[in-house]
Every structure is written in structure tokens, then in C-alpha cells.
Amino acid sequence: MKIALIDIGVSKKAVENGMEVRHFSLNNGEMVEKYKEPEEEHGTRCFKEIMANARNMNTQILDLNISDASGSLQVLPMIVAIEKAIEERVDMINISLGLTAYSQELYDICEKAAQNNIVVLSAASHKNTISFPADFNNVICVNVDQNQTEKIRTVGLSTVTVSMKDYIITENGVEFDFGSSSMACARACGYFCVTLGDAPLNDKYKVLLKKYNIKLHDTDSIQGDNTMGESEIKNILSNNKTAVVLFPETAASRIKTNMLHKNIVAYYDYERDGFYTFADDSETADFDVIMLLSSLYYDLQFPSAIKEKYKDYRIVCIGNFLGKNDNSYLYDYDKYKASEMTVLERPVIAVAGLCSGLNKADVQIELLSRLKKDGLDIKAVSNNPIGLLYDMETFNYPIELKFPDVVYSINKYMYLTEVNENMDAWLINIGGAIGQVNNLNTYNFGKLADAYFSAANIDVAVMCVNTFVDVTNLKLQLANLYKHGIENIFVVLSHNDIDATTMDYKDGLQTYYVDDEKYQQALKYVRSNIKEKVFSLKDVQNGSLYTNIIDVLS
Known part of the structure; x- marks a missing residue:
């Protein structure tokens, strides 16, 4: 039995007589058969745990030391080590390490x-978050369960747990329990x-x-008869003529009527105090449901005048409303329970922003319009209630985000959609911001973006930024996107800037419109200070951004 131990090195001192161990280390990005003294004991402890439980003196260990000068775990050395293990025709590979960033190359x-x-x-993550390659569906993920009596218990399709109650290590004369998933992985390797x-x-x-009933599979072997299920809001729109009331009031003037959901037939005109058709702007009462859609980040009082005047109609409130909202009718991330990752095949275009109010929805809608005109089947996803106007899959923004x-x-959700629907690409407007908005929103804002970046391989990211953006901060945020493996990033400069007086608002930052002269000056400044292509809102409207995205995807 030949086992590749991919770690930070096995000390020669731990290799006893009769044990067959070959040592490899990195040299100019290649794995060569050369011993490198490990700086830490992690790999050596894993080696000892494997040998203690293998009970087979014919076991051969390949010590693949992937430590390098950076001092941190990198994906490329891990890939090189697995390639070497395949070349050496090993039987098993033990990786008691993990990365938090998804890598298609590592999966492959x-x-x-x-x-x-x-x-x-x-090994599964020690911090109850994602860890690769453990969370791939073609890898056995190993975790610890100190309450089980079995040596190995299968708890998912490709996840097992191991009891480590008896694993005691000694440091400086002190004994203590060290039941980590790293050692559990090595123990499971010995059992196998x-x-x-x-x-x-x-x-x-x-x-x-x-x-053990362990079921590993590739993408093609996953059952394709999984049903998506529909949200209540989709059922409402599919079966009822609907009139909409939009917040803010100005949103009605920006609606692309040629893209509307077929059953959205009228809008509320605040000045004329009535509902008017999208078809010919005539006043109408020919609808079944009134839907209030608010894209504002602060809570609104339910409009009593509308409630009283139209009391005979069913009224649905989507967004932030005091006392009443029907956000539970939207798609919910929690309904798509899973415990493993699946590789997605369709290209993904993601629209993100530094904060709210930076025209993300406008950018998404413009791109969606052009993609559809080119005959592409696009699955558009949003957390903005305005997305319902255009038949987007609209998700409720989660109150609490739990990883993984x-x-x-x-x-x-994305995998099931790709399996069950004919589609060419994804166009996702990620709710919230890509980082910390203020001291009161350090958790909610930014975490959803991190989740999407880990859940899907983003092919193109469109970053919407405020007019007078701090370029130093912008470069840090862009660097974070590159760190997630996003290679193609375009920047869109919003006509809105952050109102500094709202920096500590719990409801998030508020923005204000910047006049055209200052906007053009800011556009010139940003373009001259970052390497990424920067687009104005006019560039978005005239198709320049779209052309660049298509060129990249092609």
C-alpha cells in the first residue's frame, strides 16, 4: 500500500527501521525527490498516526513536503504534489491541510x-468554515466526533468522522488531548x-x-431529477395580474418596460394617486395583486393611504417595511441544504459594490437586456426586490449568514438550476457590499459576497464604486477579488457618492447624486490611478461594458 502524505514534511528522525519512506520537496515549483527538514511537527505527527493505525509494515509513505518560502499554504504546491502522487501511482493521498479559497484546478x-x-x-476545517479539498465531492472529508464508539462513522455522502479521545500529545512535559481533524484524517488513512x-x-x-457506505461522485453522477421548487412570490406573479408600488418613487421612471414580467401590468403614480398601465399609461384597476417593492435599506412605514384605498386587493410587501413584510415569499438560501460542493459549468458574471446605492441594479438590468437581445438564456439572480420586475430569481437577504x-x-441552488434548466450563463447582483461598510455592519455586509466568491467560480466581476472613491481602499478591495481567483474585473463609477454624515447609520450608508462636472473629473482621476478598466454609467448604457465582458467570456 503506497500512501502520499501531502503536508509540511516528515522528519527523518521519526522513520524507524523497516519503514519505507521517500522524501520529496519543492524545487522551482516542481516536486523533486529531495529531503527537506521540516520546520514544524504537523507532518511528522500525521505520519506517526498513519503508521500507528495502518498495521502494515509493507506500507510505503511518500513524504510530499509542500512548504515554501512564503510560509503560508498555497494552492499550486498542493496541486503539484497531487500530480506527483498520481505519477507515482499511490493508493491513497492524505492531506491534513486545507484552503478557504475555491480552486477549479485543485478540484480537477x-x-x-x-x-x-x-x-x-x-481534514475538515478546524473553524467550522469551508476547507478545500475536504469539501470537494470527490474527496473524503474527515472530521472529529468524540462521542462516537465506531472507529469510522459515515455522516454524509463523502464525510466521515473519527473518535480521537485517546490521542494525547506531550509538549514540555505536559500531556493534553489534541483531537483535531488533521490527526483524525491521518488516523482514517491508517484505517483505510x-x-x-x-x-x-x-x-x-x-x-x-x-x-462504510461512502459515496464519492463526480458532477455527472449526481442525480439530475432534483427539483428546484418555486418561491411563493413566483407563484403569485405567475397566477395574478400585478400592479407595483416602487420605493424610491423615482424608480418608476427607470423601468425598462420591454423587459417586464408578463403579469406585471401597472405601476403606482404618486402624483396622480392611482395605478397606470405600462402598455398605454391609462388608469386601471384591472389587476389582482398590489405589490410594494422597496430597494431602500431603511425601514418604511406601510403606506396607510394605499392600504385604505385598495383594501379589497391582496397587498404584498417586499423589502424593508415596518410592521409588515412578505420577504418570506422570496427565495431562501436555507432551503437548499447541502454539505458538499459541486463544480458549476456555466460562466458567472457577478455585480458587486462597495456599499448600497451605487447603481448595481441598473448595471445588472442593462447587461441582462443586452444578453437577452443576443439570444442568450440568462439566469439572473438578485437580492434587490426590483429584480422581481424582470423575472429575476430574487433571494431574501439573510439576517444571519452562517458559514459554511x-x-x-x-x-x-446554482447546481440544481444548471441541471434542471436550459441556460447559458449567470448574472448575479450580490446584495450588500464586498467589505465592511461601517462599524455597525461588520457582519452582514460583505459576508454574502464572500459566500458567492467561494460557492462559484466567478468569471467576471463588475465592481460598482462611489464617485469620490478612496483609490487606496479600492485597490485593497480589488486585490481581495483577485485573491479569490477572479481574473477579470471591471469597475463602474456610480453617479452617487457616500454621505459622510451617515457613516455610523445602522441601516447602512446613504448616498447622494453628484453633478456631471464633478463626476467627469472623478472618472478621469480613477481611470488614471488604477489598472482596471473603469466605465461610466453612460458606458454601461451604450454597451461598452457589455462588449468588454463578452470579449472576455469569448
């Missing part, structure tokens, strides 16, 4: 290992060595399925 190399009958085990040792040439995955649950949920 794990899939290559699986196709070569190599079992890959990886015993299970698979008698017949290493057999289909290892069939053996593990029979012995929200990452898995987004990924599952």
Missing part, C-alpha cells in the same frame, strides 16, 4: 486522482490502509462503499 486534479483509483482524504490493503488493485471506491452553510446552499 483531485478528480484526476479519483479517476486513477486513488483515494484522497482531507487496513481495509484496502489486501487488494490494492480493486476498485477502492467500491470497497469503501460496501464497507450559506456557501453550500448557494452552490447547490
Whole structure:
């Protein structure tokens, strides 16, 4: 049985007589057979745990030391090490390490290992967040459960738990329990060595399925009959003529009537105090439902005049309203429960912003219009209630974001959509902001963007920024996007800037409109100070941004 231990090195001092260990380390980005003294004991402890539980002196260990000068865990050395393990025709790969950023290349190399009958085990996150490659569906994820009595318990399709009650380490003469998922992964590797040792040439995955009911699979093997389910708001719009009341009031003037949902037939005119058709702007009462849509980040009082005048109609409130809202009718991330990641195939265009009020919805709607004109089937997703006007899949912005649950949920929703619907690409308007908005919104704002960046491989990101954006801060935020593996980023300069007096508002930052002369000056300044292409709102409207995105995707 040949096992590749991908870690930060195994000390020669731990290799006892009769143990067969080959040492590899990085040299100019390649894995070469050369010993490198480990600086820490993590890899050595994993080695000892594997050997203690393998009970097989014929076991050969390949010590693949992926530590480098950076001092931090990097994805490329891990990929190189897995490639070396495949080349050496190992039976198992133990990776008691993990990365929080999704990597398609890492997934692909794990899939290559699986196709070569190599079992890959990886430790679950110590911090209850995502961890790759453990959270891939072609890798066995190993966690700790100190309450179980079995050696190995299968708790998901490709997740197992191991009890580590007896794992005691000694440091400076002090003994303590160190039941981490890292050591649990190494222990499971040893157990599997015993299970698979008698017949290493057999289909290892069939053996593990029979012995532990572990079901690893690639994307194609996932059942395609999973149903999406529809939100209540979609049922309402599909079965009722609907009149809308928009907040802010100015939103009605920007509606693209040629893109409207077929059952949205009228809008409320505040000045004329009545509902008027989109078709010919004539006053009408020919509708079944009144839908109040607010894209504002602060709570609104339910309009009593509308409530009284139209009391015989069903009224639905979507957005932030005091005393009443029907946001539960929207799509909910929590409904898409999952415990693993699936690779998505369709290209993803994501629209994000530094804060609210920076024309994200306008950018998304303009791009959606042009994509549809080109005959593409686009799945548009938003957290903005205005998205309902254009038949977008509109999600309720979660009050609390729990990781990794929200990452898995987004990924599952997107996967099920790709399986069950004919579509060419994603166009997602990510709610909130990409980072901290203010001291009162450090959790909600920004976390959803992080979740999307982890759940999907973003092909193009469009960053909407305020007119007088701090370029230093913008560069940091853009660097964060690149760090998530997003290679193509375009910047759109909003005509709105942040009202400094609202910096500490719990409801988020408020913005104000900037006159054209100052806007043009700001546009010139930003373009001259960052390397990314910067587009004005007119560039968005005339198709320049769209052309650049299509060029990238092509």
C-alpha cells in the first residue's frame, strides 16, 4: 500500500527501521525527490498516526513536503504534489491541510486522482468554515466526533468522522488531548490502509462503499431529477395580474418596460394617486395583486393611504417595511441544504459594490437586456426586490449568514438550476457590499459576497464604486477579488457618492447624486490611478461594458 502524505514534511528522525519512506520537496515549483527538514511537527505527527493505525509494515509513505518560502499554504504546491502522487501511482493521498479559497484546478486534479483509483482524504476545517479539498465531492472529508464508539462513522455522502479521545500529545512535559481533524484524517488513512490493503488493485471506491457506505461522485453522477421548487412570490406573479408600488418613487421612471414580467401590468403614480398601465399609461384597476417593492435599506412605514384605498386587493410587501413584510415569499438560501460542493459549468458574471446605492441594479438590468437581445438564456439572480420586475430569481437577504452553510446552499441552488434548466450563463447582483461598510455592519455586509466568491467560480466581476472613491481602499478591495481567483474585473463609477454624515447609520450608508462636472473629473482621476478598466454609467448604457465582458467570456 503506497500512501502520499501531502503536508509540511516528515522528519527523518521519526522513520524507524523497516519503514519505507521517500522524501520529496519543492524545487522551482516542481516536486523533486529531495529531503527537506521540516520546520514544524504537523507532518511528522500525521505520519506517526498513519503508521500507528495502518498495521502494515509493507506500507510505503511518500513524504510530499509542500512548504515554501512564503510560509503560508498555497494552492499550486498542493496541486503539484497531487500530480506527483498520481505519477507515482499511490493508493491513497492524505492531506491534513486545507484552503478557504475555491480552486477549479485543485478540484480537477483531485478528480484526476479519483479517476486513477486513488483515494484522497482531507481534514475538515478546524473553524467550522469551508476547507478545500475536504469539501470537494470527490474527496473524503474527515472530521472529529468524540462521542462516537465506531472507529469510522459515515455522516454524509463523502464525510466521515473519527473518535480521537485517546490521542494525547506531550509538549514540555505536559500531556493534553489534541483531537483535531488533521490527526483524525491521518488516523482514517491508517484505517483505510487496513481495509484496502489486501487488494490494492480493486476498485477502492467500491470497497469503501460496501464497507462504510461512502459515496464519492463526480458532477455527472449526481442525480439530475432534483427539483428546484418555486418561491411563493413566483407563484403569485405567475397566477395574478400585478400592479407595483416602487420605493424610491423615482424608480418608476427607470423601468425598462420591454423587459417586464408578463403579469406585471401597472405601476403606482404618486402624483396622480392611482395605478397606470405600462402598455398605454391609462388608469386601471384591472389587476389582482398590489405589490410594494422597496430597494431602500431603511425601514418604511406601510403606506396607510394605499392600504385604505385598495383594501379589497391582496397587498404584498417586499423589502424593508415596518410592521409588515412578505420577504418570506422570496427565495431562501436555507432551503437548499447541502454539505458538499459541486463544480458549476456555466460562466458567472457577478455585480458587486462597495456599499448600497451605487447603481448595481441598473448595471445588472442593462447587461441582462443586452444578453437577452443576443439570444442568450440568462439566469439572473438578485437580492434587490426590483429584480422581481424582470423575472429575476430574487433571494431574501439573510439576517444571519452562517458559514459554511450559506456557501453550500448557494452552490447547490446554482447546481440544481444548471441541471434542471436550459441556460447559458449567470448574472448575479450580490446584495450588500464586498467589505465592511461601517462599524455597525461588520457582519452582514460583505459576508454574502464572500459566500458567492467561494460557492462559484466567478468569471467576471463588475465592481460598482462611489464617485469620490478612496483609490487606496479600492485597490485593497480589488486585490481581495483577485485573491479569490477572479481574473477579470471591471469597475463602474456610480453617479452617487457616500454621505459622510451617515457613516455610523445602522441601516447602512446613504448616498447622494453628484453633478456631471464633478463626476467627469472623478472618472478621469480613477481611470488614471488604477489598472482596471473603469466605465461610466453612460458606458454601461451604450454597451461598452457589455462588449468588454463578452470579449472576455469569448
